[in-house]
Amino acid sequence: MNLKSEIIVEEDIGNIQELFVPEDKEFSNKRASYTITKEKQKLIFKIQAKDETALKAVKSSINKNLTIYKKVKALTK
Numbered sequence: 001m002n003l004k005s006e007i008i009v010e011e012d013i014g015n016i017q018e019l020f021v022p023e024d025k026e027f028s029n030k031r032a033s034y035t036i037t038k039e040k041q042k043l044i045f046k047i048q049a050k051d052e053t054a055l056k057a058v059k060s061s062i063n064k065n066l067t068i069y070k071k072v073k074a075l076t077k
Helices: 013-019 052-075
Strands: 003-009 032-039 042-049
Touching: 003 052, 013 032, 013 042, 013 052, 032 052, 042 052
Parallel strands: none
Antiparallel strands: 003 042, 032 042
16 A cells, blocks of 8 residues: 655745755655655655555654754744
């Protein structure tokens, strides 16, 4: 089964894009991957996975990094 999902970010897109540069875009087990595209004022994470568990893991990984970014940003204000 091939599954697809998107996460769209509309704030601090430049900084968030830089945050994900060193991240692996394809996981070692080849069950999931994602791409990042910038469209106007949006950053779009396009996720592809072969099963539900892999999809959940990728979304969780991206969300975890976004949460950490948000918390660090709040601390540095």
